[in-house]
Amino acid sequence: xxxxxxxxxxxxxxxxxxxxxxxxxxxxxxxxxxxxxxxxxxxxxxxxxxxxxxxxxxxxxxxxxxxxxxxxxxxxxxxxxxxxxxxxxxxxxxxxxxxxxxxxxxxxxxxxxxxxxxxxxxxxxxxxxxxxxxxxxxxxxxxxxxxxxxxxxxxxxxxxxxxxx
Numbered sequence: 001x002x003x004x005x006x007x008x009x010x011x012x013x014x015x016x017x018x019x020x021x022x023x024x025x026x027x028x029x030x031x032x033x034x035x036x037x038x039x040x041x042x043x044x045x046x047x048x049x050x051x052x053x054x055x056x057x058x059x060x061x062x063x064x065x066x067x068x069x070x071x072x073x074x075x076x077x078x079x080x081x082x083x084x085x086x087x088x089x090x091x092x093x094x095x096x097x098x099x100x101x102x103x104x105x106x107x108x109x110x111x112x113x114x115x116x117x118x119x120x121x122x123x124x125x126x127x128x129x130x131x132x133x134x135x136x137x138x139x140x141x142x143x144x145x146x147x148x149x150x151x152x153x154x155x156x157x158x159x160x161x162x163x164x165x
Contacts, residue, residue, distance in 0.1 A: 008113060015117060026121075119149055 009019065017024040122145030141149045 122149055
């Protein structure tokens, strides 16, 4: 499993992402990719489970890249149902997260991460809107990725609701 984690990190580095602590970022992009891998095993050590959280944090207006893993924790606690587009306090971090549990197939993991990176990189910019005093985040996506983006966002949303319900 540790080899699997190293392989995932190599995949990100091969796609021109640089590592900073537990974050990966690509220069010139308005986001930081987060890779948070948790392992758990049952008491008899027969069944080892792995949960992978990977997502992106979009920079706030000051353009600061976060340097602390606590940003993930804040995003995780922000809302019990969904992690898409939540406002995290005064820093205005927006967090988009995709999570897979109990993964046994490494090839599946790589494909999912590559697909997720494609979604991240299809975002041209994000805009904040106010509607009935509710703050929302709008993702502006390259036209050729629009259908894929919508499909993935629905998958992410459904996945998060299932995990948290």
